[in-house]
Amino acid sequence: MRNSRGRIVHAWAFCLVVLLLLFGFSTAAFAQGGTGTLTGTITDPKGLAVPDAKVSILNMDTGIDRPPLSTTDSGLYTAPYLQPGRYQVSVSKEGFQTYIQKDLLLQVGQTLTIDAQLTVGTTAAQITVIGEAPLIEPDRTEVSQTVSQNQVAGLPLVARRWENFTLLTPAVSTDGTSGLTSFRGISGLYNGNSVDGANNTQAFFSEARGRAIIVAYVYSPDSIREFEVSSSNYSAEFGQAAGGTVNAVTRSGTNNLHGDLFWNLRYPSLNALDPIGESRGILTQTVHQHN
Numbered sequence: 001m002r003n004s005r006g007r008i009v010h011a012w013a014f015c016l017v018v019l020l021l022l023f024g025f026s027t028a029a030f031a032q033g034g035t036g037t038l039t040g041t042i043t044d045p046k047g048l049a050v051p052d053a054k055v056s057i058l059n060m061d062t063g064i065d066r067p068p069l070s071t072t073d074s075g076l077y078t079a080p081y082l083q084p085g086r087y088q089v090s091v092s093k094e095g096f097q098t099y100i101q102k103d104l105l106l107q108v109g110q111t112l113t114i115d116a117q118l119t120v121g122t123t124a125a126q127i128t129v130i131g132e133a134p135l136i137e138p139d140r141t142e143v144s145q146t147v148s149q150n151q152v153a154g155l156p157l158v159a160r161r162w163e164n165f166t167l168l169t170p171a172v173s174t175d176g177t178s179g180l181t182s183f184r185g186i187s188g189l190y191n192g193n194s195v196d197g198a199n200n201t202q203a204f205f206s207e208a209r210g211r212a213i214i215v216a217y218v219y220s221p222d223s224i225r226e227f228e229v230s231s232s233n234y235s236a237e238f239g240q241a242a243g244g245t246v247n248a249v250t251r252s253g254t255n256n257l258h259g260d261l262f263w264n265l266r267y268p269s270l271n272a273l274d275p276i277g278e279s280r281g282i283l284t285q286t287v288h289q290h291n
Contacts, residue, residue: 034196034249036106039078040114042071042091049075050118053093060086060102061254084108084226084249089116097121101129107146108249109228144230145169149251152224162221163193163208166246169229180207183231183244192241195219195248201240208246222260225251 038057042050055077057066062085071077084107091099096118106112119127147165157164163181166172171184180188193200193208200219202209210218227248234245 034083034108034194034247035081036084036108036110036112037078037080038082038087038089038104038106038112038114039076040089040116042075042077042093043115043117044096045117045120047117049073050093050096051075053077053091053096053118055079056090056092057082058088058090059083060088062252063255082106083252084110085254089114091116091118093118095120097125097127099127099129103130107148107228108226109144109230109247110146143232144228144234146228147226149226152221152226157221160221161210162219162224162227162248163246165227166229166244169231169244171231172229172244181244186243188243190242192243192245193248194246195224196250200248219248219250222262223250225249 042053042055044050049071051071051073053071053075055069055071057069057079058064059066059082062083066079066082069077069079085105087104087106088100088102089104097120099116099118101114101116104112104114145168147168151165151168152162155165166181167174173182174180175182175188181191182188183191188207191201191207200209201207225248227246229244229246231244234241
């Protein structure tokens with residue numbers, strides 16, 4: 001009897017360990033796919049590395065302050081898994097003035113390099129820099145383009161499919177045979193699509209969920225903050241795709257109250273005539289009223 005109970009306990013313990021491992025892997029994938037990274041090197045006035053400097057990173061949209069990081073012996077710091085948004089980087093070290101840089105825009109999938117050169121002085125004194133992040137990203141090798149939140153919200157859509165904005169990227173077109181999105185002439189069946197790090201590609205046709213009727217799983221464009229379109233040389237984490245990848249992130253809460261309201265209105269009387277009806281002499285549109 002005791003052996004039987006022991007086997008049951010061991011079986012439950014094994015299942016619990018497996019579930020914890022799966023949860024950990026899924027959390028890591030979720031965090032990595034829909035986030036960005038801040039990195040940089042801290043130096044002194046002579047250009048020498050400053051080790052053990054405290055680097056604090058504040059999300060200016062949410063007010064969430066990440067626990068401080070310490071620079072390595074080479075003065076390097078790296079903060080991965082950051083949600084897209086506006087950030088503030090603060091660097092402090094005894095014997096140097098506190099360095100603060102504000103309004104850094106971090107986009108999805110981006111590795112933003114922010115270097116800082118400290119000035120000798122007391123930590124009570126501060127040097128504040130307000131400006132945009134550098135346009136050149138030396139840590140990235142992929143060919144990609146970010147479709148910003150303003151583009152998602154402002155550009156017109158016919159079917160409210162935010163994935164259609166991938167056509168704004170060079171070397172991206174519509175596959176003439178299937179109507180899918182083609183990267184560099186490769187079939188649209190070989191693309192990858194993820195939202196918040198989770199796989200958004202349906203297994204049956206290997207295309208984005210919701211385009212086909214059999215898998216009606218759709219993200220509203222109002223829920224998408226921004227997304228990155230990579231046509232080549234993308235990271236190995238998107239290795240299941242042979243064509244291109246779309247890495248989207250949804251909107252998250254901030255300290256400001258906001259919302260969206262839209263009304264989609266189409267007049268059937270302005271549509272093109274039905275060719276079959278036109279061949280039969282029907283030259284007017286039939287207006288259907290839906291309540």
